[in-house]
Amino acid sequence: MSAEEISGDMTDGFHLVVDALKLNGIDTIYGVAGIPITDLLRLAQNEGIRYFGFRHEQSAGNAAAIAGWLTQKPGICMTVSAPGFLNGLVALANATINCFPMLLISGSSDRAIVDLEQGDYEEMDQLAVARPHCKAAYRVNRPQDIGTGIARAIRAAVSGRPGGVYLDLTAEVLGAALDAETGRKSLVKVVDPAPSSPPAPEAVARALDLLASAQRPLAILGKGAAYARADQEVRAFLEASGIPFLPMSMAKGLLPDEHPQSAAAARSYAIGNADVVLLAGARLNWLLSHGRPPLWNEGTKIVQVDISPTEFDSNRAIAAPVVGDIKSVFAAFNAALKPGKVKPSGAWLDEIGRRKTQNIERMAARLNADPSPMNFSSALRAIRNALATQPDVYVVNEGANTLDFGRNIIDMDKPRHRLDSGTWGVMGIGMGYAVGAAAVTGKPVVAIEGDSAFGFSGMEIETICRYELPVTTIIFNNNGVYRGDPADRPYSPTGLLRDARYERIIEAFGGAGYHVTDTPSLTKALTEALASKKPALINAVIDPTAGTESGHIQSLNPKSAAAQKK
Numbered sequence: 082m083s084a085e086e087i088s089g090d091m092t093d094g095f096h097l098v099v100d101a102l103k104l105n106g107i108d109t110i111y112g113v114a115g116i117p118i119t120d121l122l123r124l125a126q127n128e129g130i131r132y133f134g135f136r137h138e139q140s141a142g143n144a145a146a147i148a149g150w151l152t153q154k155p156g157i158c159m160t161v162s163a164p165g166f167l168n169g170l171v172a173l174a175n176a177t178i179n180c181f182p183m184l185l186i187s188g189s190s191d192r193a194i195v196d197l198e199q200g201d202y203e204e205m206d207q208l209a210v211a212r213p214h215c216k217a218a219y220r221v222n223r224p225q226d227i228g229t230g231i232a233r234a235i236r237a238a239v240s241g242r243p244g245g246v247y248l249d250l251t252a253e254v255l256g257a258a259l260d261a262e263t264g265r266k267s268l269v270k271v272v273d274p275a276p277s278s279p280p281a282p283e284a285v286a287r288a289l290d291l292l293a294s295a296q297r298p299l300a301i302l303g304k305g306a307a308y309a310r311a312d313q314e315v316r317a318f319l320e321a322s323g324i325p326f327l328p329m330s331m332a333k334g335l336l337p338d339e340h341p342q343s344a345a346a347a348r349s350y351a352i353g354n355a356d357v358v359l360l361a362g363a364r365l366n367w368l369l370s371h372g373r374p375p376l377w378n379e380g381t382k383i384v385q386v387d388i389s390p391t392e393f394d395s396n397r398a399i400a401a402p403v404v405g406d407i408k409s410v411f412a413a414f415n416a417a418l419k420p421g422k423v424k425p426s427g428a429w430l431d432e433i434g435r436r437k438t439q440n441i442e443r444m445a446a447r448l449n450a451d452p453s454p455m456n457f458s459s460a461l462r463a464i465r466n467a468l469a470t471q472p473d474v475y476v477v478n479e480g481a482n483t484l485d486f487g488r489n490i491i492d493m494d495k496p497r498h499r500l501d502s503g504t505w506g507v508m509g510i511g512m513g514y515a516v517g518a519a520a521v522t523g524k525p526v527v528a529i530e531g532d533s534a535f536g537f538s539g540m541e542i543e544t545i546c547r548y549e550l551p552v553t554t555i556i557f558n559n560n561g562v563y564r565g566d567p568a569d570r571p572y573s574p575t576g577l578l579r580d581a582r583y584e585r586i587i588e589a590f591g592g593a594g595y596h597v598t599d600t601p602s603l604t605k606a607l608t609e610a611l612a613s614k615k616p617a618l619i620n621a622v623i624d625p626t627a628g629t630e631s632g633h634i635q636s637l638n639p640k641s642a643a644a645q646k647k
């Protein structure tokens with residue numbers, strides 16, 4: 082059937098889904114077409130919703146997830162049943178672990194057949210599979226429930242701690258008819274989908290008292306703080322109190338990296354020696370060494386601001402928990418902060434400053450070197466130079482060494498402009514995030530990709546070219562995962578094809594390809610690509626011996642206890 086050919090007094094599942102999405106301000110869908118959602122996608126497009134069709138559902142899901150993080154509206158990914166759903170599920174799980182609001186909406190096969198395992202086309206109990214991997218999962222079984230199903234899914238994704246939500250739409254429901262009036266009445270416009278959650282005054286007082294008692298306070302800002310769009314409130318509090326801060330990776334730019342209170346260049350010293358840490362929208366997970374020694378001091382007291390109370394005491398005791406949304410909490414902090422009440426000691430600020438200068442000088446020597454072939458530092462310096470005058474550019478970054486060096490070397494000036502592998506350190510987000518960011522911001526995107534990382538979503542270069550998005554992909558081509566094959570070990574588990582000409586991939590789709598082997602050419606290619614506002618791919622040849630195993634997290638590789646006992 083064609084979804085448009087229905088008589089005036091009747092509607093159907095296809096129309097109700099589109100009407101419900103539009104009613105709730107959803108204007109973009111990312112997906113891959115097929116049974117049973119093809120007509121749904123066509124109809125959505127006819128009704129003015131933008132549709133981005135991908136080459137793989139994981140990338141469509143990643144685009145939706147990052148769109149959600151950038152807009153505070155759930156990003157929508159639509160897929161076909163079983164295999165398409167499973168491909169999208171990785172992105173849904175990744176969105177959930179990163180607290181990005183996203184909806185994975187998948188068509189599903191005939192429930193009567195699926196539930197009796199009678200072997201339907203793309204048979205799978207998708208709801209059961211999805212449930213452990215997302216924040217909430219729902220199935221709509223009747224057309225008159227579509228409005229409620231979408232409303233619940235939207236609210237679950239964006240309220241409280243944001244996350245991924247799965248919505249199962251059976252083929253039967255999509256095709257089912259309903260009289261138009263009943264259909265209209267069944268739609269739900271979600272009122273205040275992410276209600277603010279102001280903190281309790283006593284929690285605010287406890288937090289400020291603890292910070293006031295500190296000689297050596299430190300703030301750690303997570304991507305939850307960036308998501309909250311509390312840019313002014315957070316900055317005002319940190320500047321009024323003078324507390325030095327560290328941004329987690331995707332919180333870079335919440336305050337500019339150049340800000341004098343940034344302690345990023347003295348990270349270990351600052352964490353290890355703080356007496357009170359203000360943790361805002363960041364979790365004490367592996368990325369912060371669980372808040373434990375040796376990085377952390379046992380005696381450090383922690384103020385934790387989080388939307389989710391179950392986060393407190395997750396890894397160590399929290400002295401001053403503050404439940405609430407970051408914007409409301411920092412507004413309350415600002416209102417309650419008396420001038421001079423919180424005051425880091427001069428010695429603490431001086432020591433952080435001294436170590437920052439020392440570390441920056443040490444890094445400068447590495448950054449200013451110009452080895453041939455390029456290494457991570459020199460190539461990133463070339464990129465940094467090209468980006469220096471372009472603070473609007475969104476930076477996507479994945480890989481191991483490419484990610485770790487990239488995080489340290491590429492400064493961010495604006496909030497929510499750095500999009501990377503996140504909580505899981507996952508590979509494969511690159512091209513999906515690039516498309517999602519370009520789609521919702523209309524701004525240029527530069528994706529800095531390890532050659533292995535790029536491979537996970539590389540076919541989406543065609544998607545980028547098809548939609549003519551202003552995305553420049555830079556591949557750090559060191560012939561492998563972490564580094565190239567050693568000469569005496571071809572086909573090593575970490576090796577990739579030597580000297581691959583990745584730039585020719587984009588040329589196949591009409592984009593601009595560059596092959597660069599030195600830093601001036603890299604800066605020039607990137608500057609040219611950004612000026613063109615068109616799809617480009619720069620194959621940057623990096624010394625295959627430059628990377629280290631696992632980048633900066635080598636210590637997480639298991640070591641054989643047996644070998645150590647020898």
Ligand SMILES: Cc1ncc(C[n+]2csc(CCOP(=O)(O)OP(=O)(O)O)c2C)c(N)n1
Pocket residue numbers: 479480481482483484505506507508509530531532533534535557559561562563564628632
């Ligand atoms: C989905 C997924 N699969 C595998 C990994 C393991 N892994 C971590 S980094 C990485 C690739 C690193 O190589 P590359 O992207 O080329 O970066 P480089 O260190 O060479 O700069 C891989 C495969 C992962 N993090 N995520």
Ligand SMILES: [Mg+2]
Pocket residue numbers: 531532533557558559560561562563564
């Ligand atoms: Mg590599």
